Amino acid sequence: MGPLDETRRVALVTGSGKGIGRAVALALAKGGVPVAINYSRSESEARATAEMISEAGGTCRVFKADVSKSDEVHVLFEKTKKELGPVSILVNNAGITRDSLLVRMKDEDWREVLTLNLEAAFLCIRESVRDMAKARWGRIINISSVVGLIGNPGQANYCASKAGLIGLTKSVAREYGMRGITANAVAPGWIETDMTAGLKPEIREAMLKSVPAARPGVPQDVASVVAFLASDGAAYVNGQTIAVDGGMTMV
Ligand code: NAP
Numbered sequence: 001m002g003p004l005d006e007t008r009r010v011a012l013v014t015g016s017g018k019g020i021g022r023a024v025a026l027a028l029a030k031g032g033v034p035v036a037i038n039y040s041r042s043e044s045e046a047r048a049t050a051e052m053i054s055e056a057g058g059t060c061r062v063f064k065a066d067v068s069k070s071d072e073v074h075v076l077f078e079k080t081k082k083e084l085g086p087v088s089i090l091v092n093n094a095g096i097t098r099d100s101l102l103v104r105m106k107d108e109d110w111r112e113v114l115t116l117n118l119e120a121a122f123l124c125i126r127e128s129v130r131d132m133a134k135a136r137w138g139r140i141i142n143i144s145s146v147v148g149l150i151g152n153p154g155q156a157n158y159c160a161s162k163a164g165l166i167g168l169t170k171s172v173a174r175e176y177g178m179r180g181i182t183a184n185a186v187a188p189g190w191i192e193t194d195m196t197a198g199l200k201p202e203i204r205e206a207m208l209k210s211v212p213a214a215r216p217g218v219p220q221d222v223a224s225v226v227a228f229l230a231s232d233g234a235a236y237v238n239g240q241t242i243a244v245d246g247g248m249t250m251v
Contacts, residue, residue: 008135010080011036011089011090012076012091012128013037014120014124016035016046017037017039017046018049018193019193020188023218025060026058028226034059035053035058036061038065039062040066086128086132089139089230090124091226091230094116096113097195098110099158102156116161121142125140125183129181132180139230140183142165142184143188144169146189147162149166149241149249165185169184182234182235186244187241189244189246189249192217192218211245213246213247217246222244225242
């Protein structure tokens, strides 16, 4: 039996129709864990992710929910519990950017980013910890970002949300460590997804110079680290932030 295919484990990955979330859902499903795939707008991508999982012999369900809304989060976890079982591996991956220089940043750009990137993670953790504590086994993995560690001009809202996730991770790690639950953050650097597809060529070139690995990351680079943190082998890794950035930050 592999490290991820213990019976009765169930994963929920927010925003897993595409990008990093899709790769994480696939990696967990390939490890034998039934996965709840969540999307808010990208239905066809989410269905395609489900197809990939089925083709790989995995089990999944697809659920639409805006995870920034607490009532929708509640229903999402209820449905997952009913169809797959209580969530024991939670990956808070859904995220957005609304970039602009600070003086031009609109109130709603600040709020939208903080609400989805940070508050949604809190809502999902709150929904899942009781069942994890009951089972005395749980894994919470929050997808932060290297810019939550080092900052970035034009991304005050995004960086604040990603730094907030790190504080949230550490608090959960301290509060629930004795119940067999670990909480860790993964901080990706530059990963090729829709989120980074619009970067200007000159910015890509400058970023490439700052990556010792001399290439952008791919979603699977992040997914394999998440799969490790979700495994029994990572039982004693708690409250950490692991950068997956080709050596870009080394903080
Ligand atoms: P992406 O391809 O744009 O994916 C973002 C995901 O978030 C989508 O699946 C999207 O689903 C979901 N989402 C957005 N709003 C949602 C909502 N209200 N409810 C539920 N899901 C929602 O970007 P990505 O690069 O894979 O990003 C995944 C995570 O990695 C994010 O947290 C991002 O901040 C983080 N990250 C990415 C990079 C990078 O370089 N790509 C670097 C560091 C950190 P819908 O389309 O269905 O809304």
